[in-house]
Amino acid sequence: xxxxxxxxxxxxxxxxxxxxxxxxxxxxxxxxxxxxxxxxxxxxxxxxxxxxxxxxxxxxxxxxxxxxxxxxxxxxxxxxxxxxxxxxxxxxxxxxxxxxxxxxxxxxxxxxxxxxxxxxxxxxxxxxxxxxxxxxxxxxxxxxxxxxxxxxxxxxxxxxxxxxxxxxxxxxxxxxxxxxxxxxxxxxxxxxxxxxxxxxxxxx
Numbered sequence: 001x002x003x004x005x006x007x008x009x010x011x012x013x014x015x016x017x018x019x020x021x022x023x024x025x026x027x028x029x030x031x032x033x034x035x036x037x038x039x040x041x042x043x044x045x046x047x048x049x050x051x052x053x054x055x056x057x058x059x060x061x062x063x064x065x066x067x068x069x070x071x072x073x074x075x076x077x078x079x080x081x082x083x084x085x086x087x088x089x090x091x092x093x094x095x096x097x098x099x100x101x102x103x104x105x106x107x108x109x110x111x112x113x114x115x116x117x118x119x120x121x122x123x124x125x126x127x128x129x130x131x132x133x134x135x136x137x138x139x140x141x142x143x144x145x146x147x148x149x150x151x152x153x154x155x156x157x158x159x160x161x162x163x164x165x166x167x168x169x170x171x172x173x174x175x176x177x178x179x180x181x182x183x184x185x186x187x188x189x190x191x192x193x194x195x196x197x198x199x200x201x202x203x204x
Contacts, residue, residue, distance in 0.1 A: 011123045012068060015059065018116050020072030022056040025109060028082045032102055037095040041102065041153055048106075048146045055139045062132045081108045096162040103154050110147035117143060 029052060033045035063070045085105040093101060117140040124133035 007123060008127055011120070011127060012066070013073060014116065014120055014123070015062060015066075015068075016071060016073035017075045017077075018113070018120065019056065019059045019063075019070070021075040021078040021113065021116070022052055022059065023072060024075065024078050024082060025052050026056065028085065031089070032085065032106065035089055036099055036102055038099050038153070038158055041099050041158065044146075044149050044153060045102075045106070051142050051146065055142070058135050058139055062135055065132050065135070066129065077112055078109060081105065081112060084108075094162075096158065096164075099158050100154065100162040103150050103158065107147055107150050110143055110150065113143045114140065114147065 026049065029045050029049040033042050033049065036042040036045060060070050085102075088098075088101045088105060091098075091101075117136055121133045121136050121140060124130070124136065
């Protein structure tokens with residue numbers, strides 16, 4: 001077992017960072033679910049919200065196993081990802097594009113947490129906290145599953161729908177021109193009849 005000391009301090013610091021990250025995500029995920037338009041994406045965010053609450057509870061249990069007070073340390077990393085997500089919500093994207101952006105933002109958060117929990121588990125094992133490592137390993141697997149779920153949603157058609165949306169909007173903007181041409185033909189038809197009538201009058 002490694003000598004407790006600076007690594008142990010770093011381990012606790014990272015644990016507090018993760019705890020704050022989970023708390024921030026508990027507040028952010030409902031907003032992502034509300035912004036999502038695809039039912040399956042909305043459900044994925046809502047489902048992961050419940051898992052995230054469980055992740056915070058596991059971290060509290062980990063603090064207990066270490067005989068440490070439960071407290072967080074502001075996680076700048078996840079705060080930055082959430083801030084980027086807020087800015088995305090303010091963009092005037094169509095529904096499909098917004099869903100694609102929500103997936104991207106969700107996966108940024110998942111990748112951050114996967115890295116953090118992987119580090120925590122490795123350090124816990126090194127420091128001889130096998131019980132804590134096992135506890136956090138459950139969370140890591142759920143984070144990986146959430147990331148895979150978002151990838152599956154993106155590849156199942158949400159990204160393609162976003163790409164097709166641009167083409168449909170372009171076509172819709174072009175539609176008034178044919179209507180104008182049809183209207184033009186309608187207005188010239190009476191003129192042709194009047195011209196023909198005049199010619200007949202001259203013939204008589």
